[in-house]
Amino acid sequence: xxxxxxxxxxxxxxxxxxxxxxxxxxxxxxxxxxxxxxxxxxxxxxxxxxxxxxxxxxxxxxxxxxxxxxxxxxxxxxxxxxxxxxxxxxxxxxxxxxxxxxxxxxxxxxxxxxxxxxxxxxxxxxxxxxxxxxxxxxxxxxxxxxxxxxxxxxxxxxxxxxxxxxxxxxxxxxxxxxxxxxxxxxxxxxxxxxxxxxxxxxxxxxxxxxxxxxxxxxxxxxxxxxxxxxxxxxxxxxxxxxxxxxxxxxxxxxxxxxxxxxxxxxxxxxxxxxxxxxxxxxxxxxxxxxxxxxxxxxxxxxxxxxxxxxxxxxxxxxxxxxxxxxxxxxxxxxxxxxxxxxxxxxxxxxxxxxxxxxxxxxxxxxxxxxxxxxxxxxxxxxxxxxxxxxxxxxxxxxxxxxxxxxxx
Numbered sequence: 001x002x003x004x005x006x007x008x009x010x011x012x013x014x015x016x017x018x019x020x021x022x023x024x025x026x027x028x029x030x031x032x033x034x035x036x037x038x039x040x041x042x043x044x045x046x047x048x049x050x051x052x053x054x055x056x057x058x059x060x061x062x063x064x065x066x067x068x069x070x071x072x073x074x075x076x077x078x079x080x081x082x083x084x085x086x087x088x089x090x091x092x093x094x095x096x097x098x099x100x101x102x103x104x105x106x107x108x109x110x111x112x113x114x115x116x117x118x119x120x121x122x123x124x125x126x127x128x129x130x131x132x133x134x135x136x137x138x139x140x141x142x143x144x145x146x147x148x149x150x151x152x153x154x155x156x157x158x159x160x161x162x163x164x165x166x167x168x169x170x171x172x173x174x175x176x177x178x179x180x181x182x183x184x185x186x187x188x189x190x191x192x193x194x195x196x197x198x199x200x201x202x203x204x205x206x207x208x209x210x211x212x213x214x215x216x217x218x219x220x221x222x223x224x225x226x227x228x229x230x231x232x233x234x235x236x237x238x239x240x241x242x243x244x245x246x247x248x249x250x251x252x253x254x255x256x257x258x259x260x261x262x263x264x265x266x267x268x269x270x271x272x273x274x275x276x277x278x279x280x281x282x283x284x285x286x287x288x289x290x291x292x293x294x295x296x297x298x299x300x301x302x303x304x305x306x307x308x309x310x311x312x313x314x315x316x317x318x319x320x321x322x323x324x325x326x327x328x329x330x331x332x333x334x335x336x337x338x339x340x341x342x343x344x345x346x347x348x349x350x351x352x353x354x355x356x357x358x359x360x361x362x363x364x365x366x367x368x369x370x371x372x373x374x375x376x377x378x379x380x381x382x383x384x385x386x387x388x389x390x391x392x393x394x395x396x397x398x399x400x401x402x403x404x405x406x407x408x
Contacts, residue, residue: 122338123337123338123339123341123342123343124286124339126285126286126339126343127141127142127285145282145345148274148278148279148316149274149316149345151272151273151274152273152274152314152315152316153314154270155202155206155270155271155272155273155274156202156206156273156312156313156314156315157205157206157209157311157312158209158312159209159312160308160309160311160312161205161208161209161311162176162308162311163308163309168212169208169209169210169211169212169213171208171213173308173370173371174371175215175218176208176308176371177306177308177371177372177373179204179218179219179221179222180201180306180373180376181306181372181373181374181375181376182219182222182375183197183200183201183204183222183225183226184197184306184373184375184376184379185375186223186226186246187200187226188375188379189246190230190238190242192226192230192233192234193233193234194277194298194302195229195233195275195277196226196229196230196232196233196234197226197229197302197305198275198276198277198302198305198315199228199229199232199233199271199273199275200222200225200226200228200229200230201225201305201306202273203225203228203229203263203267203271203273204221204222204225205311206267207221207225207263207266207267208221209311210266210267211266217259219247219250219251220247220250220251220255220256220259221259221263223243223246223247223251223256224256224259224260224263225263226243227240227243227256227260228260228263228264228271229271232271240253240256240257241253243256244256273315274315274316275315276301276305276315276316276318276319276322277298277301277319279315279316279319279320279344279345280294280297280298280301280319280322280323282319282343282344283319283320283323283340283343283344284297284323285343286339286340286342286343286344287323287327287332287340292330292386293323293326293327293330293332294323294326295385295386295388296326296329296330296386296388296391296392297319297322297323297325297326297327298322298385299322299326299380299385299388299389299392300321300322300323300325300326300362300366300392301318301319301322302376302380303362303365303366303373303376304318304321304322304362305318306373306376307362307365307371307373308370308371309361309362309365310358310361310362313358316344316345316347317345317347317355317358319344320344320345320347320355321355321358321359321362323344324336324347324349324359325359325362325363328407329391329392329395329396336348336349336350349408350408356407356408359407359408360404360407363396363399363400363404363407364396364400366392366393366396367393367396367397367399367400368400377389380392
């Protein structure tokens with residue numbers, strides 16, 4: 001081999017060795033860099049990694065998976081199913097849990113499906129028919145109305161300031177009737193929801209049972225109460241200038257705003273009053289949502305809300321009273337059974353003398369009113385409201401003339 005050939009071969013070998021060394025150094029540097037980068041990421045992320053030597057295969061039994069799923073699915077709907085167990089099931093669960101506290105101290109009236117369970121209840125569970133309708137929130141129905149039954153006691157006037165003549169807040173019923181009649185007209189003019197009118201009356205009554213209001217401020221209180229109720233119930237509100245305009249210059253926009261803040265402060269912003277229409281719709285479920293009965297019941301309900309004798313009566317009782325009188329006036333064949341009693345919040349007209357007295361007072365007030373409610377009478381004499389006033393008044397007159405024979 002010539003000298004030139006050996007030189008070229010040596011140069012190629014050196015070049016290949018240098019290249020391989022360069023590649024090795026590059027891999028080493030890259031590996032170190034990558035390892036450092038992975039270490040940094042491992043410090044940042046919120047889980048720990050295991051090496052292949054330390055990694056172990058973990059097995060989980062079927063029972064552990066089931067218990068884990070039960071824990072993950074724990075929530076209101078699951079708790080609800082636990083609450084609605086029968087007494088025997090509840091006692092067995094309590095024994096199995098040892099000395100642990102139960103999930104609920106209140107036994108729910110609703111029973112689970114099954115012939116044995118259905119035989120224990122005398123009322124029909126109409127909510128169960130709507131359990132597939134997500135809008136009806138079947139699993140929470142009883143809890144919702146239990147809450148409303150508690151709230152109505154906290155947000156209803158504690159006494160009737162219209163009959164307590166020795167009270168500092170005493171107001172003549174005729175003055176309140178004028179305010180209510182004007183509110184009914186304004187409510188119709190603004191085309192507001194029925195719930196808005198009832199809440200406005202409640203806000204006004206609660207305030208007047210706590211503060212003495214001069215005659216010059218009565219209209220301001222009424223329009224401010226309607227504004228508060230509209231903000232709470234309505235989607236599309238009348239403008240503040242419209243409230244001021246409807247008073248015919250008696251109240252300015254600033255006056256209404258100041259009165260609104262004063263009323264809310266006095267009530268401690270507690271205006272979440274359970275509306276009587278909610279209870280009326282609840283009772284109407286037991287009546288198979290009879291349109292005629294509910295239309296007449298709405299008249300009795302609104303008249304009772306406007307009447308001075310029922311200021312301190314909780315709305316669930318007023319709704320039950322309205323539905324009972326409406327059904328009696330229409331001569332409904334099916335009587336007020338245990339299903340009506342359940343969906344009215346436990347009202348039993350045949351065995352409650354106090355409830356019977358309330359019904360008699362309402363009928364006598366419609367037959368021979370102590371205060372004039374012309375706007376309300378005109379409202380329910382219109383075709384839009386079913387022209388229910390005249391038939392209802394005739395029936396009330398007959399009841400008074402017969403001394404309430406066959407009413408209960």
